[in-house]
Amino acid sequence: MTATYGSLVRAAWTELRAANHSIRVQPFEDRSAAEAACLSYFRLLESVRNQTWALVVPARLAGLASSDSPAPAEAAAVALMEALPPTPGAVKTRFEPVSNVRGWPRAAACLNAAADLVSTHVTPTGGALTPDAERTWDITSRARALAGVGTFTLTALSAQEALALRCGQAGIPWAQLRRWLPDPEAARRVAWNLSRARDGEGEVDGLEALEPSTRRIRVGQPVEELGDRVSRLRRMAWSLRETSDFSVGTLAAMNRVGFATAVHTAAFHGIDLSSVPSTDATSRHVGAWLRLLADMRDYRSAGPTSKHAADDSRAVRRLLEALAPHRDHRIDRGSLADVGERHLGATLHAACAAMAQAADWGATTFSRLARSGHVYVHAADLTGEELTDEPELAAAHLQAPLTLVRAPGPRVQQTLDRYREVTRRRPPWAPSDEPVARSVATSPTEGAAMALERSGHR
Amino acid sequence: MVRTWEEPAAILLVRDRIKSSGAWSILDTAAHAALALSLEASTSQGVDLAFAAMDLTEARDEIGWARPDLARGSRPVRLGPLTPSDDYAHARALVTAFVEEGVVRAERLRDTAPETAERSSFDYAARRCHAALAHLRRTS
Numbered sequence: 252m253t254a255t256y257g258s259l260v261r262a263a264w265t266e267l268r269a270a271n272h273s274i275r276v277q278p279f280e281d282r283s284a285a286e287a288a289c290l291s292y293f294r295l296l297e298s299v300r301n302q303t304w305a306l307v308v309p310a311r312l313a314g315l316a317s318s319d320s321p322a323p324a325e326a327a328a329v330a331l332m333e334a335l336p337p338t339p340g341a342v343k344t345r346f347e348p349v350s351n352v353r354g355w356p357r358a359a360a361c362l363n364a365a366a367d368l369v370s371t372h373v374t375p376t377g378g379a380l381t382p383d384a385e386r387t388w389d390i391t392s393r394a395r396a397l398a399g400v401g402t403f404t405l406t407a408l409s410a411q412e413a414l415a416l417r418c419g420q421a422g423i424p425w426a427q428l429r430r431w432l433p434d435p436e437a438a439r440r441v442a443w444n445l446s447r448a449r450d451g452e453g454e455v456d457g458l459e460a461l462e463p464s465t466r467r468i469r470v471g472q473p474v475e476e477l478g479d480r481v482s483r484l485r486r487m488a489w490s491l492r493e494t495s496d497f498s499v500g501t502l503a504a505m506n507r508v509g510f511a512t513a514v515h516t517a518a519f520h521g522i523d524l525s526s527v528p529s530t531d532a533t534s535r536h537v538g539a540w541l542r543l544l545a546d547m548r549d550y551r552s553a554g555p556t557s558k559h560a561a562d563d564s565r566a567v568r569r570l571l572e573a574l575a576p577h578r579d580h581r582i583d584r585g586s587l588a589d590v591g592e593r594h595l596g597a598t599l600h601a602a603c604a605a606m607a608q609a610a611d612w613g614a615t616t617f618s619r620l621a622r623s624g625h626v627y628v629h630a631a632d633l634t635g636e637e638l639t640d641e642p643e644l645a646a647a648h649l650q651a652p653l654t655l656v657r658a659p660g661p662r663v664q665q666t667l668d669r670y671r672e673v674t675r676r677r678p679p680w681a682p683s684d685e686p687v688a689r690s691v692a693t694s695p696t697e698g699a700a701m702a703l704e705r706s707g708h709r
Numbered sequence: 710m711v712r713t714w715e716e717p718a719a720i721l722l723v724r725d726r727i728k729s730s731g732a733w734s735i736l737d738t739a740a741h742a743a744l745a746l747s748l749e750a751s752t753s754q755g756v757d758l759a760f761a762a763m764d765l766t767e768a769r770d771e772i773g774w775a776r777p778d779l780a781r782g783s784r785p786v787r788l789g790p791l792t793p794s795d796d797y798a799h800a801r802a803l804v805t806a807f808v809e810e811g812v813v814r815a816e817r818l819r820d821t822a823p824e825t826a827e828r829s830s831f832d833y834a835a836r837r838c839h840a841a842l843a844h845l846r847r848t849s
Contacts, residue, residue, distance in 0.1 A: 503766075507763050507766075510759060514760075523753075524753040524756055525751070525752075525753030525754075529751075529752060537752060537756065538755070541748075541752070541759055544744065544747075544762075545744040545747055545748050545759070548741050548744045548762075549741075558774075561767075565767060568763065577756070629787050631789060632787055653784070653787070
C-alpha cells in the first residue's frame with residue numbers, strides 16, 4: 252500500500268489522540284521523562300510548522316504580506332507559524348521517547364512525511380516537479396488541508412496544560428515551565444481561525460490521495476506493478492512537454508500502452524469487440540487509439556526511443572495480457588463482488604484515464620516537435636492530397652521515395668486530430684459527469700481508491 | 710492483388726536473404742504494413758493486427774538494441790497505404806510472409822550469435838515474431 256497525504260495525516264491524528272489521552276491519565280516517572288515529553292511536544296509543533304510551509308511555500312510569503320486581501324487560509328497559516336511557541340534552547344536535543352507520549356514523535360514523523368510527500372511534487376519556489384503539483388496549488392484543496400492543520404494544532408495545544416501539570420509534578424520548576432510552555436491562548440485563537448478557513452466543500456479533497464512522486468515499481472505484485480508503470484509513463488508524458496527528447500518513438504511507445512490498456516479493459520468488462528457495432532462507445536474508443544497508433548507509424552525523428560518508455564510499454568503489455576487477456580471476454584469481471592477483481596478493475600479504469608491524459612500531453616509534445624522541424628516522414632509515405640501543394644515533396648515522392656522530409660502541416664494536423672479524438676472518445680467505463688483528464692486520472696492508485704469508494708468498498 | 714505492395718515486397722523478401730542485415734528492415738516493414746492493414750479491417754481484426762505490429766516493433770527494437778549496426782545498415786522499405794481497390798486477404802498474406810521471413814532471420818541471428826546477451830535478445834525477437842504470427846492467424 253502506498254502512503255498518501257491523507258493516510259499520513261490520518262495516522263498523525265491517531266497518534267496525537269492516543270498521546271493526548273495518555274498524558275491526562277498517566278504521570279511521568281521522573282524529571283528526565285518529563286523533559287523528554289516536552290521535547291516531543293515541541294517536535295510536534297515543529298512538524299506543524301513544516302506541514303504549513305509545505306502547503307504555503309516560503310516563496311509566497313512576500314506576496315501574502317503585500318496583498319490587501321490574501322487568501323484567508325494562507326494568511327491564518329502564516330499567523331499560526333508566528334504564534335506557535337518556539338522550541339526553547341535549554342531543552343535537550345537528544346532523548347528517548349517516554350512511554351506515555353510516544354504518540355507525539357510518531358505524529359510528528361507522520362506530519363513530516365506528509366510535508367516531504369508534498370515537497371516531491373513542487374520545487375522550493377513553488378514550481379511544478381510533477382503533473383500532480385497543480386493539486387497543491389488548488390486553492391480549495393490547500394485551504395482544506397490548512398484547515399486540517401489548524402484543527403490538528405488546536406488538538407495538540409489542548410494537551411499543553413496537562414503536559415505542564417505532569418512536568419511540574421515530575422520536578423521541573425514551575426518558573427522554567429512557564430518559559431518553556433507559555434500561555435497557548437494566542438496560538439489557539441489563530442489555530443481556531445485557520446481551522447475555520449476552508450473554502451468551499453468538495454466530495455474528494457484534492458490532496459487527500461496525493462502520493463509520493465518517486466516510488467519503486469512493485470514487481471511481483473502484478474496489479475500494483477501495472478499501476479506503478481502506467482503512473483511512471485504518465486509522468487514521463489507530462490515531462491516530455493518541456494524536455495528536449497527529440498523522439499516520436501517515445502510518444503508511439505506511450506500510444507501503444509494507451510491502446511493496449513483500452514483493449515484489455517474492454518475484455519475485462521466482457522466486451523467482445525468482434526460483436527459490438529462500430530458505433531458502440533468501446534469500439535469508438537479503441538478505434539480512436541488504433542487510428543492514432545497507425546497514424547504515428549510513418550514518423551521518424553532524430554532522437555531514439557526512450558529505453559524507459561519502451562521497457563514500461565513492454566511490461567505493461569505483459570501485465571495486461573496476464574491480468575485481463577484480450578481474448579477472454581466471457582463475463583464482465585467488473586460486476587463481480589470479489590475485492591481483487593474490483594481492485595484490478597479500478598486500476599484498469601485509472602490506467603485508461605491516465606493514458607488519455609498522457610495522450611493530451613503527447614499532442615502538445617508532438618506539436619512542439621513538429622513546429623520546430625524535428626518530425627520527418629519518408630517521401631514515399633505521403634499521400635496525393637498531402638503532395639498537391641508541395642512540388643518539392645512531390646518530386647521527392649517520385650524520384651527518391653526514401654528521402655526523409657519534414658512532415659507537412661496537413662499531415663501533422665491529422666495526427667493532432669487523432670490525439671484529440673482519443674481524449675474525446677470516452678470509454679463507457681469513464682465517469683460521465685467529469686472530463687476524463689480530471690476524473691480519476693491523476694494517479695492509477697488514486698483512481699483505484701476512488702473507484703473503490705464509489706463502489707462502496709471503502 | 711495489392712499492386713503497390715507487390716514490387717517492394719518481392720524485393721524485400723528476396724533481398725539479402727542470406728545476410729542477417731535484412732532482419733531489421735523486414736520487421737520494420739512488416740510492422741508498418743500491419744498497421745496500414747489494421748486501418749482497413751474491422752475493429753476486432755484491427756486490434757489483432759495492431760497487436761501483431763506492436764510485437765514486430767518490439768522485435769525490431771530488440772534487434773536494433775542488440776546490434777545497432779544492423780539497424781544502421783538497413784535500408785527501409787515502404788509499401789505505402791492501401792487503396793480501397795486492394796485485396797485485403799492478399800495484403801494480409803503478404804504481411805504474414807514478412808513475419809515468417811522475420812522469424813527465420815531472427816532465429817538465424819540467435820543461432821549464430823557469439824554472446825549470451827545477444828542470443829537472448831534475438832531469442833526474444835524471435836518469440837515476439839511468433840506472437841505476431843499468432844495474432845495474424847486470428848485475423849483470417
